[in-house]
Amino acid sequence: MMKKQTIQQEHVFEQQLINISLCVNGQEQTIEVEATKRLVDILREDLQLTGTKISCEIGRCGACSVMMDKKLVNACLIRAYQVNGKEIMTIEALSQNGLHPIQNAFLEEGGFQCGYCTPGMVMAVKALLDEHPAPDEEQILQALSGNLCRCTGYSGIIRSILKMK
Amino acid sequence: MGNYTSSILKTSRIRPDGIEKVTGKLSYLTDLQIQGMLYGKVLRSQYPHAKILNISVEKAEQLPGVKAVITSKDVPGLNGFGLIFPDQPVFCDSVVRYVGDAIAAVAAITPEIAEKALHLIEVDYEPLPVIDDPEKALDPSSIPLHPNGNLLHQASYVNGNVHESFPHCDVVVEETYQLPRQMHAYMETEGGLFIPEEDGLSVYAGTQHGYKDRFQLSRILDLPETEIRVVSSPMGGSFGGKDELNIQPYGALLALKTGCPVKIHQSRRESVCAGIKKHPMKITVKTGATKEGKLLAHQVRILADTGAYATLGPAVLDFAVEHAVGPYVIPNVETHGFCLFTNNGVAGEFRGFGGNQITFALEGQIDRLADQLGICPLEMRKRNLRKPTDCGPVGQEIAPTNGDELVLKEIAHSPLLKTEKAHKQDSWKKVGTGVALTMHGGGLGFGRLDPAGGKIALNQDGKIQIMFGFEEVGQGLLAVIETLTTKAIGCSTADLEIVIGDTDKAPHSGSSTASRGTSMVWHSLERLKGPFIEKLVTQASAISDYPKEQLVLGENGVWLCENSEEKLVVTYKQLAEEKTVSVETQFDFPTTPNAIPGGHFLYSFAAVAVKVEVNLVTGHVKVIDIDQAVAAGPVVNPIGYLGQIEGGTIMALGYTLLEEAQMEEGRYVTNNFDSYLIPGIQDIPASMHVRAIEDLWEGDSYGPRGVGEIGTIALAPAIARAIYEATGHWVTKLPVSRDEILQSRERI
């Protein structure tokens, strides 16, 4: 019964702020945010990392793909309470020491056009190559199945990956 | 897999915007953030058709954190917008005509507060009957959605007499084709940042025609155009979908009302609900031919569902009517098109511009006739093809071209047409092939304001600035400008600074639409290069004392080019220190001289061969190979050209097999990418080949044509024909119904 009352009192506050620590692109960050704020908004608004894009907000396009503890995830599906202590890598980390081979391949083979899906797509390719350095057909198609691109028809993207083999 | 090839020589340069895009460093206009900015949200209608009895915003205004709530009362100028007629209210206050109609907008200190405030706005509606079908809209007893009734536009073309000639035909085919409401599905939804300035307003929001937005906003805001700056580039895709105004009026009004910068970025759900789509069309066609396969008569009725407001509905219908006979010579033609208002989502500009729909019907007729006559589909097309110097499809004078003949000849060699069709492994999978041809007009056409132009300057820093009012929507315009300018002028990429998509900095170039960008950049440079080079070499000659005839522009400056001697005479920087130089040009996109509304003069062509595999267990159609030939003049930027064709083709694959923005009683059923499915990486064929035919008809001085649309047109009818070959079932409705395919098998 005691608990119930506490809950009701707390519920008066509209937003529940929590402190989270996370490592983003190698930098430790401690921030106070709303518990249900989405990772994509934390990255774009609190940390000014706008390379991670917003498009469908339900995990059905891959534009916000980032790595969390070295695994590809949709930043729109993750909320602040889930990222405490996690290691996040965004597109911005990839070119910290010059262009990444994936980025060079995309440039040379037309792996993008409008570029809006590109950061997420590049992260998905990174996740693929981390797991399978020389991916076969099935692995490429599986790995990129969650990333939509409306411009290229995917052929330029596949050419880019094949070029890296 | 991954057999994605082309005949285009790959000498591509890396796109000027490439590095920023692959690294995520490019700031799209929806990425912009500024200290103290507010977040805007728009309240859309709860009903597809209703009277508004009352709007009460008090509760929303009282919510802490809300800085402004605006309605129609807060529009200082015209409460309306629209590219042709401004018939769409910025804010509705008496009646709503579709679910995307705006009623109010809110600016608040956080997006969550803005969202919450929307729920506190009270609107009393009196629902009205919903017109969700254009046939219903045509019915005289239907409630008129606009003062002039429900018929937005009617267009016709009549030549000869179809009624007299049908009896002379050996075979007549009659069919009704139904084409779906496709969504552009650009990955970046509409949005941007609106900043009040001392002398007006800056608008950073994606659009395909910044100057047109400025004009429309000036009418709404009652502000002189010169006090509005529109920065409209870059964009995360548009495909025609962002040419009309979307969130700009709301951002602008909220910024001016609050005196604070305002950011709006629509959610996907909001984008689906408010955004324009491709016109659903119902096309009834009767076509007759002789037993030799000569087309004699073609009668077409087009019914287009334009939704609640006009936007470019009339122009899309005109385009469909114009392209009703495509590249074929048919002596008797009668085409009537009707564009109807309904309470469905607004339809407007979409890559292909009516060409996709009408070509599906036309090519479907040719295939059915060929089948009944026992003539090879390629041969049937060849027998009826126009001659290079023939008129255009509505009897208008056009630039002579044999592009249709060339693409048809080229595609006839496609290896996929010669492959073994019997499927060896699975008895429940059937393979078929199909071919289709199309002809597509570029530019807006006769009678439409279609100005173009550009400007080139040597600025104070010694940079050669090339300026266009166009936008980079992803199509690769920057690469086209860079390629064409360095080639025309002779300077290097490093000497060049490209300025686009900014009404304060770039001249009028017209809209980034209708496959006109590449073409207009080329035309502009044809006009700019002579005077600009002349000015620079004259200046260099004065400084250096070399005769100007021996001077050329090159890397870093003006070079002496005499016999075998080549040396840098004066750098651009040195020239600029003496005097800056600029040359500007304005002209119109070439149109036919004949007074036919929307009649085109320049056309491009494509022929597509496709191979499909039909799964008789599920009815699922899988495209396994696509080969296509495109004739659109010289290739400017190979990687961009290929990307436009391949990307357009897969968008067309989605149109044919997957995509429909379904509505039930005026409400979207498909609200996001979980229900509106666009092709994913596993939906594309394992093999695609693009053949570019660069030859133009002798004496053609119009240069490269754009290829933004041509890759999206002919795939659908080719797939339909391939399905017929595989199953014996003629598809008449897109997207292809798996259920229909299974049912057709039961009938056999």
Place this chain on the structure above:
Amino acid sequence: MRTLETKVWSAKDIYEAWEIKASVKDSSVFIMGGTFLQTKWENGVQYPDHLIHLGEIKEYKQIYSLQEHQVKTIHIGAFVSLAECHKHPLIQNDCSLLADSIGTIAAPAVRNLGTIGGNIANRIGDSIPALLVLDAEVLYFDGNEIKRDSLENWLKQKEDSLLLEIIITEQKASVQSHQFANKVGRREAFTASVVTIAGRFSIEENGVSLILAAGGGETIPRRLRRTENLVNHQDIETIPLQQITGELIKEYNPIADAFFAEDYRRKVAANLFMVEWEKWREKHG
């Protein structure tokens, strides 16, 4: 949708999670990966006032095997991600049917977040038909005690419970068996299911044996017992195939949506069954 008002609770064990749920008056939901719920909320389903996060619970996050009464059982913690589940050697080797089914759920990034428990708890998850064919059991907490029951029974329950573990008992080796799990979506991949049908044919001492389950879309997957009964104990050569597919069409009761009618789904389920039957016959003469 951006909602910040919701209160998030983090439970350290299932008892606390249950206690929190019981103590909050307003709407609440247990949440783990949250991938399915986010889609529902964005689609207009009311966002709950309380989220009870299960991510901090240390148990039920692993996959292991046990010997129970001389048979091997595989235990999958409900809080194991779909991706982990998919590539775990025990699942790959001993429950390939489940592994294959999980491979068709959403896309890799979503599978890294979503859990097997979440996929089952939403009652329409794509892993369920395969699990039904594997005769899976579940361990769940009903607020009072931890119980074990068949997944089939658990799916029929109306009361709230918290799924803890999925238990699969290793099948007896059968030389002439053929198992399948087919998902037909609207697109090749990254799509909800229209029809999912899973099954296992084998020859037992007393004739043919079939286990068959079907779901898809909003249809809650279930065993098709009547169809199974028509097949079971029959002689393989004299099986009345038409009668069986006829029964399947009657028994499978799919829910239509804006894209596919019931009839289509029934037809496809029957066709898929036929194809698998043929495959089995080809494999084993």
